[in-house]
Amino acid sequence: MVRQTRAIRLYASAVVCVAAMLGAVPAQADDVAMAEKLFLEGKRLMDEEKNYERACEKFEAAYELDTTATGTLLNLALCHEQIKRTATAWAEFRQVVARSIGRREDRVALAREHEAKLTPVLSFIIVDVAESARASGLRIEMDKRRPIAEASWGVELPVDPGKHVFEVSAPGKVSRTLEIVVGDNADKQTIAIPVLIDAPASPVIPPSTGEPGVVTTDSGRTRRTVGYVLGGLGIAALGTGAVFGVLAMNKNGDAEDAAARCPGNLCPNEAARSKAVSAIDDANANANIANVAVGAGIGLLAAGVVLVLTAKPTTSTASAPPTLRIVPQPSGGTISFARAW
Numbered sequence: 001m002v003r004q005t006r007a008i009r010l011y012a013s014a015v016v017c018v019a020a021m022l023g024a025v026p027a028q029a030d031d032v033a034m035a036e037k038l039f040l041e042g043k044r045l046m047d048e049e050k051n052y053e054r055a056c057e058k059f060e061a062a063y064e065l066d067t068t069a070t071g072t073l074l075n076l077a078l079c080h081e082q083i084k085r086t087a088t089a090w091a092e093f094r095q096v097v098a099r100s101i102g103r104r105e106d107r108v109a110l111a112r113e114h115e116a117k118l119t120p121v122l123s124f125i126i127v128d129v130a131e132s133a134r135a136s137g138l139r140i141e142m143d144k145r146r147p148i149a150e151a152s153w154g155v156e157l158p159v160d161p162g163k164h165v166f167e168v169s170a171p172g173k174v175s176r177t178l179e180i181v182v183g184d185n186a187d188k189q190t191i192a193i194p195v196l197i198d199a200p201a202s203p204v205i206p207p208s209t210g211e212p213g214v215v216t217t218d219s220g221r222t223r224r225t226v227g228y229v230l231g232g233l234g235i236a237a238l239g240t241g242a243v244f245g246v247l248a249m250n251k252n253g254d255a256e257d258a259a260a261r262c263p264g265n266l267c268p269n270e271a272a273r274s275k276a277v278s279a280i281d282d283a284n285a286n287a288n289i290a291n292v293a294v295g296a297g298i299g300l301l302a303a304g305v306v307l308v309l310t311a312k313p314t315t316s317t318a319s320a321p322p323t324l325r326i327v328p329q330p331s332g333g334t335i336s337f338a339r340a341w
Contacts, residue, residue, distance in 0.1 A: 031065040038062035039072050046075070052082040070099045074107055081114060084184050087158040090118040123187040124156040125164070125180065133195045135170040140193060142166055156188070166191060174199050220311040227307030234301030241293030244286045251283035 042058030045051045059076035063069060077092035096111040127140060127148050140148040142164055148157075161184035169175040173196035180191050257279075 035062040035065035035069060035072065038065070039069070039075070042075065042079070046079055046082075052079055055079050056083060070096055070104070070107065073099075074111060077111070077114070081118065085160045086118050086122055086184070087160045090115055090122060090158065093118070121185050122158045123161055123182045123184065124189075125159050125182060126156055126188070126190040127153050127166075127193065128190050129153045129193045130195075133193045135173055135196055138168070138170045138193075138196075140166060140168055161187065166193075168193055168196065170196055172199055173197065223307045223311035227304040227311065229304070230300045230307065231304030234297045234299070234304055237293045237297030237300060239297075241290045241295075241297055244290035244293060248283050248286035248290055251279060251286055254279040254283070 038058045039062040042055045042062060045058060046055035049055075056076065056079040059072055059079055063072045063076055066072065073092055074096045077089045077096060080086075080089035080092065093111040093115040097108050097115070100107040100111070129138070129140075140153075142148055142159075144165070144167065148166075159182055161182050163179060163181050166178040166180070167175065168178065176194060176196060178191060178193075180189050182189050
């Protein structure tokens with residue numbers, strides 16, 4: 001009993017400090033107005049409808065908007081008491097007393113009366129962490145929102161009745177999740193924190209040697225990928241060159257027809273001359289594009305082939321890459337046309 005009383009006093013001291021800090025933060029005017037509306041709705045739900053769950057939600061929302069409202073905190077404590085959140089209500093009554101002494105003795109008397117009723121029925125947990133379980137950086141968190149500091153290990157801590165979930169973690173360790181159910185009438189539960197096992201080490205990839213049977217680095221794969229991309233661009237460029245080459249030959253035929261109407265560079269009229277000049281210019285423009293595209297295509301394809309052929313295989317069982325040879329033909333180089341009049 002002495003140990004339990006000491007734990008309550010420690011917890012109460014912390015409550016008083018928190019209350020003092022919260023009370024020093026003023027609320028905005030709009031927040032105060034919204035908080036008042038929520039407070040009135042909470043009072044109606046609690047006093048008229050006896051819907052304590054929803055009333056507590058309204059009081060909590062109101063108090064979050066205005067933490068200086070001691071009256072809201074008092075009603076929230078009364079509401080929590082009704083839904084058996086005994087430890088929460090007990091702590092809130094303690095806060096009301098700390099804020100109201102010398103200011104509202106009626107609140108002090110009411111809060112102390114309910115605090116005295118709750119003290120004998122408070123339930124406790126003890127977080128037991130053996131020396132063997134005290135890993136470096138060990139973190140224990142209750143209900144995903146309340147860290148259990150090392151100073152609280154082994155101390156009787158007041159908690160609300162019901163199920164509580166503990167997350168236990170530490171750097172380099174496999175985390176554990178533990179559950180405990182606490183009774184609603186002076187129950188006391190001990191949760192033993194287990195020894196966390198080491199997390200699996202990350203696999204280490206051996207350095208590449210390039211020899212058969214040994215895995216190499218990704219450099220060979222990257223070279224092959226770049227090579228395939230360049231080869232694909234080269235093939236596309238050659239296709240483009242072929243298209244413009246065909247267009248150039250067609251335009252050249254049109255230019256020859258137009259030139260035939262101008263024998264000896266003497267055209268019957270200016271329209272015929274302009275048509276002949278335009279046809280020849282179009283033929284030459286398409287021919288130039290074809291030349292550039294074919295040249296670029298050959299260069300890109302050659303570069304891609306070199307990268308693919310010089311890339312190292314990923315494993316010793318990889319088969320040798322196929323050999324691709326490009327044999328340039330004398331007639332496949334340049335397309336050109338003479339200007340005719």
